[in-house]
Amino acid sequence: MQVEDVTIGELAKHIPTPFYCYSAAAIASNYQRYSDAFAGLDSLICYAVKANSNQAILATLAQLGAGADTVSEGEIRRALAAGIKAEKIVFAGVGKSEQEIRYALSQGILQFNVESEPELERISALAVQMNTTARISIRVNPDVEAKTHAKITTGLAENKFGINIDLAPQLYIKAASLPGIEVTGVDVHIGSQLINLEPFAAAFAKVAELVSSLKAQGITIKIIDIGGGLGINYGEHSDEPDIRTYAEHAKQHLGHLGCKIIVEPGRSMVGNAGVLVSKVEYVKTGQERTFLILDAAMNDLIRPSMYDAYHHIATVEQKPNQAVYDIVGPVCETGDTFAKSRALGECEQGDLVAIMGAGAYGAVMASHYNSRLNAPEVLVSGKQYSIIRERISFDTLLAMDTLPAWL
Numbered sequence: 001m002q003v004e005d006v007t008i009g010e011l012a013k014h015i016p017t018p019f020y021c022y023s024a025a026a027i028a029s030n031y032q033r034y035s036d037a038f039a040g041l042d043s044l045i046c047y048a049v050k051a052n053s054n055q056a057i058l059a060t061l062a063q064l065g066a067g068a069d070t071v072s073e074g075e076i077r078r079a080l081a082a083g084i085k086a087e088k089i090v091f092a093g094v095g096k097s098e099q100e101i102r103y104a105l106s107q108g109i110l111q112f113n114v115e116s117e118p119e120l121e122r123i124s125a126l127a128v129q130m131n132t133t134a135r136i137s138i139r140v141n142p143d144v145e146a147k148t149h150a151k152i153t154t155g156l157a158e159n160k161f162g163i164n165i166d167l168a169p170q171l172y173i174k175a176a177s178l179p180g181i182e183v184t185g186v187d188v189h190i191g192s193q194l195i196n197l198e199p200f201a202a203a204f205a206k207v208a209e210l211v212s213s214l215k216a217q218g219i220t221i222k223i224i225d226i227g228g229g230l231g232i233n234y235g236e237h238s239d240e241p242d243i244r245t246y247a248e249h250a251k252q253h254l255g256h257l258g259c260k261i262i263v264e265p266g267r268s269m270v271g272n273a274g275v276l277v278s279k280v281e282y283v284k285t286g287q288e289r290t291f292l293i294l295d296a297a298m299n300d301l302i303r304p305s306m307y308d309a310y311h312h313i314a315t316v317e318q319k320p321n322q323a324v325y326d327i328v329g330p331v332c333e334t335g336d337t338f339a340k341s342r343a344l345g346e347c348e349q350g351d352l353v354a355i356m357g358a359g360a361y362g363a364v365m366a367s368h369y370n371s372r373l374n375a376p377e378v379l380v381s382g383k384q385y386s387i388i389r390e391r392i393s394f395d396t397l398l399a400m401d402t403l404p405a406w407l
């Protein structure tokens with residue numbers, strides 16, 4: 001198995017497993033697809049930093065011209081440090097703290113995507129205190145069923161995100177009257193890993209109506225942030241939504257409004273650009289099933305245990321025979337399972353396997369559960385590769401805790 005011009009087998013001679021391996025060319029190609037698809041619109045691609053916030057990934061995207069969609073001070077700091085200019089950074093999230101808002105204001109970010117009335121009041125008060133103005137969009141909740149996993153749908157009335165779209169006009173009127181606030185836009189994001197594009201179209205249509213009705217009330221919207229959420233093919237079924245068709249929906253519903261369009265892709269920018277490489281520790285033949293026990297675990301990649309998410313898994317070297325395995329990690333939880341009854345090349349101890357589609361929501365959601373060290377991360381570009389996050393040592397892991405004086 002190759003990533004660009006480098007073989008995974010060669011990398012595994014130098015880097016301890018499990019490790020994440022990303023392709024810079026795959027990220028560039030995904031960025032290009034977005035850029036081409038949205039070319040007809042005045043648009044800005046704000047990569048959703050939460051999907052993979054490694055500095056090297058952010059710097060790669062910064063060089064391509066991307067902005068950033070952030071949800072914390074830490075993410076804003078990461079984006080700035082990687083070379084993404086403040087005027088390309090948007091800040092979302094339902095729980096922005098005073099400290100975070102102050103930091104974002106001090107940096108002069110492009111806009112706050114506001115999720116509630118008390119947040120709007122807090123931003124206004126802090127902006128006045130700091131003698132500045134906050135540009136804001138209100139994140140509206142269009143009550144559209146995104147047809148994705150319940151844990152990653154965000155645009156339903158029952159979800160904690162955004163303001164009910166029917167109540168938004170009132171909040172816009174209030175926002176326009178507040179000191180320290182400049183109303184610039186509308187924001188919508190209905191969920192993640194959407195395979196069907198219809199919910200996007202439905203949400204865009206509702207946003208278009210809102211923008212027109214706001215205009216009639218004297219509130220001019222300059223920016224429409226359409227969020228992220230486009231799904232990728234994890235290998236379970238063959239369909240993957242087409243970025244061009246997605247952009248067509250945006251053009252059709254929003255193009256006539258003359259606004260700048262911000263799009264916030266995370267998964268579809270980096271998901272298929274990464275694999276998690278792991279070694280087979282044991283092949284354990286149980287009474288009913290054969291377990292392939294890997295050195296990677298749920299603490300490295302939590303998506304299968306958290307969302308029952310499917311990830312295609314392949315042996316790094318081609319195998320002559322097939323076998324069926326439950327593919328698990330070493331963590332002491334039954335949920336530490338990557339796949340059940342999965343057909344795979346027949347493996348033996350020491351073989352390498354690659355868990356595909358691990359570039360998004362992989363390393364960023366990792367933990368040290370079971371006092372396991374982090375999986376290092378590697379970026380490949382052509383023939384070159386570079387370790388972009390080292391595995392920490394056990395000394396560093398232990399040093400994260402401090403003993404109180406009484407012990």
Ligand SMILES: Cc1ncc(COP(=O)(O)O)c(C=O)c1O
Nearest residue numbers: 048189192228229264265266267
């Ligand atoms: C506000 C917002 N924007 C963008 C994203 C990125 O989503 P995705 O990785 O599905 O493109 C998310 C995550 O769902 C989000 O909450």
Ligand SMILES: N[C@@H](CCCC[NH3+])C(=O)O
Nearest residue numbers: 050152192193303360361
């Ligand atoms: N972490 C989720 C996506 C969450 C999207 C963030 N709003 C996943 O792995 O699918």
